[in-house]
Amino acid sequence: MHIEQLDDDSRIRIHERHQAMTQAALVQVFGMTQDDAARAVRELWSRYDAAPRAERDLLLHNDPVALACDLAGQDWSSIPQWRLDKFNESRRAALEELARAVVP
Numbered sequence: 001m002h003i004e005q006l007d008d009d010s011r012i013r014i015h016e017r018h019q020a021m022t023q024a025a026l027v028q029v030f031g032m033t034q035d036d037a038a039r040a041v042r043e044l045w046s047r048y049d050a051a052p053r054a055e056r057d058l059l060l061h062n063d064p065v066a067l068a069c070d071l072a073g074q075d076w077s078s079i080p081q082w083r084l085d086k087f088n089e090s091r092r093a094a095l096e097e098l099a100r101a102v103v104p
Helices: 008-028 034-046 053-059 064-072 081-102
Strands: none
Touching: 008 034, 008 053, 008 064, 008 081, 034 064, 064 081
């Protein structure tokens, strides 16, 4: 199912989950503090607060690690593979939970 076809509550949950995964990537992959990661994610998403809904949804097409790379000023190739593996394992459960929450 495409996000464009979901109800507003489901869309909000997806956006919140994506923000949380981006924050987690900043902490787990790049070693940011929770506070600094939360601030960076909040600042990124606040730039899209006034954007049309479709534009906000486009942000979801970016992998949370890719967004974290941009926010941390790092290149994807600089991430040790073990850190990516560890992060991907931790987010697998979160993605499964989200899928159950928004797909009837």
